[in-house]
Amino acid sequence: MGAENSENDTFFESVQRNFDKAAKLTRFDHGILEQIKACNSILRVRFPVKIGNDIEVIEAYRVQHSHHKLPCKGGIRFSLEVNQEEVMALASLMTYKCAIVNVPFGGAKGGIKINSRKYTDFELENITRRYTSELVKKNFIGPGIDVPAPDYGTSAREMSWIMDTYTSLNPNDIDAEACVTGKPVSQGGVRGRAEATGLGVFFGVREACSFQEDMEKIGLTAGIAGKRIIVQGLGNVGYHAAKYFQAAGAKLVGLIEYDGAIYDENGLDVDLVQAHRKTTGSILNFPGAINISDPAEGLEQPCDILIPAALESVIHKDNADRIQAKIVGEAANGPLTADADEILNKKGVLVIPDIYLNAGGVTVSYFEWLKNLSHVRYGRLEKRFSENMYKELIDIIESTTGKRVSDLERKTILRGPDEIDLVHSGLEDTMIGSYREIRDIYTGREDVENLRTAAFLCAIEKIGVAYEELGIFP
Known part of the structure; x- marks a missing residue:
C-alpha cells in the first residue's frame, strides 16, 4: 500500500485502491481496466412484507459486478450493516476470487438489510421468498444468469427457500436446482460445502508453508506441524480452519470471540473449547487457558500464524505493530x-490475501452448480468401477507374490471415491494450483511487492484476456 491510502477508506475504496495498484503494473488499455473495475448491474429494491400485524418495508440489494x-x-447476507457500497465491494471481490481460482463465474453479491434475530422463521421465509421473486422479476437470478449462495446471516435453509421460489416461478426449467448453491444435500447440495471455506484456508496456508525458502525469510521452518496458531472467530470458517490445522499437527494456542479471547501456550482443543462454550455460553474460563477480556488483545499474542476469520478491519494502524505472527492468513473479507x-x-510478515485464501466456498459452490447441471451425484459413475479395478490389482499382487494383503490394507485400497472425497480433492488441487500461480x-x-498485489494481478490478467477474446474492444 502506498502513502495515499487512508485509514478512513471504506471497504469498497480499499478494494478499489488494491485494484488500481495492481492495474498500473499490467499491459491492458485503460478502457479494459475500467470495465474490469466497474460494477455492471446494481439492483436496489424495497418491498413490503407482513410482519405480525404490521407491514414492513424491506430494503435489499443484488449487485452483478x-x-x-x-x-x-x-x-x-442478512445484516443491518448491508448497504449498496458494501455489496458492491463484496461483488467485486467475488469477480477477482473466481478468476484467481479459475472458476468461470462473474462476481456478484446480495444483501437484505435486516436483523434476522428479530424475526420468526416464518417471517424470515416470507422475506427470503419475496426477495427471490424480486430477483426473478428483474432477471437477477437463474442457472445461467446469477447464482446466489449463503453468506453472513444465511444458511442452507434460506437457499432451499430461494430454490423453491425460483422453481415455482420457472416450472419448466429443468436446471432450476442450479439457480442457487449452498443448499441442503437433499435439495441438490453437495457434500463438503459446509467446511469448504475453512478447509480452503487450511489448504492455502499449508501450501504457503511448504516453500522452504519463503519460510526461511520469515524465520520459520517448512510445514504446518508444530506451528503455533491463533484463530479469531469460531463461526463456520474459523472453526473448520482450526480443526484442520489441529489435525495436521499445528498447535492451536489462541482462540478469539466477540466477548474475549483465551490463550494457552501448551495448545487448545477446538472441540473441547466448543463444548465448553455450549455449556457456559462463552469460550472464557476454559480450563488451563489464560483469559483475555479484550478480544483485540488476543490478536497480539505470540504465535506463528494468525487467522482472522470473522470481521473486517480488525487489524489496523493502531495495533498492526503489536502483531507477533509471522504469517497472517485472511480467512475473513478485509480483516x-x-x-x-x-x-x-x-x-x-507474510500476508496471504483474502481474495485467494477464502475462495474455498465459491470453489465448492462451482462443484455444486456443475452437479446440478449434470443431474448426477459425484462418484456415482466411478466409485464401484474404481473399487473393482483396485480389487483386480490386489488379486494380481497376491497371485504374483504368493502373499495375502491384510484385511485393513485391503479395506483401505479398495475404497472408491465418494462425493466428499472428490469435492475435497478438487478443492485441494484448486488451492494448491492457485497459490503457485500467485507466488510465481x-x-x-x-515490481510486485506482496502477495496481495500478485493476486490482483493474477485476476486482472485472466479477466483482461477474457474481455480481449470477447472482441468487444477494438
Missing part, C-alpha cells in the same frame, strides 16, 4: 486495513 463470464456468483497491510509488509507472479517480478 462482472459479466465477462456467466453466470454471476456470490452470496446473500486488514490498508495502513495495517503496509505496516505488516514492512515488518516482513510475486517471486518473478521485482
